[in-house]
Amino acid sequence: MSQSTIESTNKKEVNRGKAPAKETILSPRFYTTDFEAMENMDLSINEEELEAICEEFRKDYNRHHFVRNSEFEGAAEKLDPETRELFVDFLEGSCTSEFSGFLLYKELSKRIKDKNPLLAECFAHMARDEARHAGFLNKSMSDFGLQLDLGFLTANKDYTYFPPRSIFYATYLSEKIGYWRYIAIYRHLEKNPDSKIFPLFNYFENWCQDENRHGDFFDALMKAQPRTVKSLSQKITIGGSTFTHPLFDYFHRFRYFLNNLPLTSKLWSRFFLLAVFATMYARDLGIKKDFYSSLGLDARDYDQFVINKTNETAARVFPVVMDVYDKSFYGRLDKIVENNKVLFDIANSDGNKVSKTFKKLPKYLSNGYQLLRLYLLKPLDSKDFQPSIR
Numbered sequence: 245m246s247q248s249t250i251e252s253t254n255k256k257e258v259n260r261g262k263a264p265a266k267e268t269i270l271s272p273r274f275y276t277t278d279f280e281a282m283e284n285m286d287l288s289i290n291e292e293e294l295e296a297i298c299e300e301f302r303k304d305y306n307r308h309h310f311v312r313n314s315e316f317e318g319a320a321e322k323l324d325p326e327t328r329e330l331f332v333d334f335l336e337g338s339c340t341s342e343f344s345g346f347l348l349y350k351e352l353s354k355r356i357k358d359k360n361p362l363l364a365e366c367f368a369h370m371a372r373d374e375a376r377h378a379g380f381l382n383k384s385m386s387d388f389g390l391q392l393d394l395g396f397l398t399a400n401k402d403y404t405y406f407p408p409r410s411i412f413y414a415t416y417l418s419e420k421i422g423y424w425r426y427i428a429i430y431r432h433l434e435k436n437p438d439s440k441i442f443p444l445f446n447y448f449e450n451w452c453q454d455e456n457r458h459g460d461f462f463d464a465l466m467k468a469q470p471r472t473v474k475s476l477s478q479k480i481t482i483g484g485s486t487f488t489h490p491l492f493d494y495f496h497r498f499r500y501f502l503n504n505l506p507l508t509s510k511l512w513s514r515f516f517l518l519a520v521f522a523t524m525y526a527r528d529l530g531i532k533k534d535f536y537s538s539l540g541l542d543a544r545d546y547d548q549f550v551i552n553k554t555n556e557t558a559a560r561v562f563p564v565v566m567d568v569y570d571k572s573f574y575g576r577l578d579k580i581v582e583n584n585k586v587l588f589d590i591a592n593s594d595g596n597k598v599s600k601t602f603k604k605l606p607k608y609l610s611n612g613y614q615l616l617r618l619y620l621l622k623p624l625d626s627k628d629f630q631p632s633i634r
């Protein structure tokens with residue numbers, strides 16, 4: 245993709261042409277949740293900490309941080325075509341995920357503001373930060389003659405529904421992993437200034453502090469929750485029709501009771517950690533590998549550092565975390581990366597669809613098997629794992 249072929253003026257066509265092809269399990273997702281359950285959350289057991297975090301948000305430390313300086317002038321032209329393409333992909337992926345955070349937080353703050361003002365205010369501050377991040381990335385895209393049509397994305401992306409508790413796990417992890425990803429790149433480039441291919445990276449240090457604060461907010465929220473998350477809805481939706489009966493209230497209570505068993509928390513923790521780690525590893529060592537090389541980073545070392553750090557951080561709030569130190573952990577993830585390479589080659593080879601599917605099947609099965617074994621790998625109990633922090 246080059247600047248001469250794609251101009252800002254036809255950005256909508258750019259998005260329409262690209263979005264379907266890029267919509268894979270690895271692309272950033274847009275989320276929606278049960279707003280009624282969110283607004284009914286009782287925060288009382290950790291309200292003080294949440295209030296303190298909200299006060300930090302109000303200070304808006306990065307209010308004046310995201311201001312472009314003269315270093316951006318002409319920076320885009322200095323990149324060779326190959327690096328330029330890799331970098332634009334990075335910008336697009338990052339901008340979409342920042343924007344996805346903005347949409348979720350914004351919607352939450354709007355929908356719960358009457359019944360849960362403290363939570364709504366926190367979400368509004370986080371939406372402010374994410375909008376700033378997405379806008380800053382989008383501005384860099386415009387240096388390359390491109391711009392993501394965020395309005396188009398809002399209307400046309402599929403939204404994945406997650407219940408509140410899963411939203412906490414998923415967003416907590418994506419904020420913390422975002423923090424480690426940005427800070428690792430920043431520190432690496434600080435030591436290797438020649439690899440700084442674009443001035444955007446100068447902003448990562450303060451930027452990742454925003455993500456860290458967002459993660460801390462979900463940490464505090466999970467400590468106030470989810471045992472008290474109760475949907476008192478007497479409605480149930482089956483096949484698009486909504487039914488109302490007091491009995492459904494008991495159904496919800498039973499569902500939340502099951503959800504709040506300690507074993508359930510452990511199983512979900514493992515599920516989300518593995519899902520986030522495996523997705524990132526497969527993507528970074530697959531399609532994104534060359535981007536990291538362009539920054540002078542080895543994608544494998546970088547990802548393993550980020551995963552280990554995020555896993556350690558998650559032990560502060562998750563009851564169990566992955567045993568990333570077991571030698572089979574990265575061995576199995578590497579096997580998935582290897583399988584994906586073969587799958588990619590098969591997809592791009594000659595042959596009819598049926599024969600390709602048969603060729604792909606063993607690799608899919610192998611990926612499923614590796615993920616299952618990773619999920620079943622004995623986890624580390626958080627209380628033994630980081631006694632100093634806890």
Ligand SMILES: [Fe+2]
Nearest residue numbers: 342373374377
């Ligand atoms: Fe962000």
Ligand SMILES: [Fe+2]
Nearest residue numbers: 419454455458
């Ligand atoms: Fe964030």
